[in-house]
Amino acid sequence: MAEWVSLCALEELPDGQREVFGVSGRWIAVFNVSGKVYAIEDLCTHDGNVLAFDRADRPSQLRGFEIECPRHGGRFDIRNGKATRSPAEIDVPWFQVRIQNGQIEILV
Numbered sequence: 577m578a579e580w581v582s583l584c585a586l587e588e589l590p591d592g593q594r595e596v597f598g599v600s601g602r603w604i605a606v607f608n609v610s611g612k613v614y615a616i617e618d619l620c621t622h623d624g625n626v627l628a629f630d631r632a633d634r635p636s637q638l639r640g641f642e643i644e645c646p647r648h649g650g651r652f653d654i655r656n657g658k659a660t661r662s663p664a665e666i667d668v669p670w671f672q673v674r675i676q677n678g679q680i681e682i683l684v
């Protein structure tokens with residue numbers, strides 16, 4: 577059964593920031609874009625690279641709502657997980673987000 581899991585305080589993830597959290601054996605990338613928070617699995621469906629940061633721990637390119645995989649350039653919409661640019665063809669899992677008592681929570 578799905579449950580809401582608290583990740584951090586909203587104030588710890590200001591506008592324009594991202595963070596990766598380990599939840600139930602998965603890595604979840606969480607983004608604050610203009611005060612709204614989005615969450616996707618931090619695992620590219622093309623060949624298993626992480627999405628939110630590159631190997632040097634620099635933030636990957638976020639173009640509007642599209643995160644670009646630092647490995648081959650596939651893109652995903654962080655609002656719904658849709659694969660939007662080749663070589664990514666399969667959508668990435670995304671998670672419902674809510675703010676509860678100032679905490680960012682996702683439904684897993």
Ligand code: FES
Nearest residue numbers: 620622645648650
């Ligand atoms: S591993 Fe992400 S586009 Fe290839």
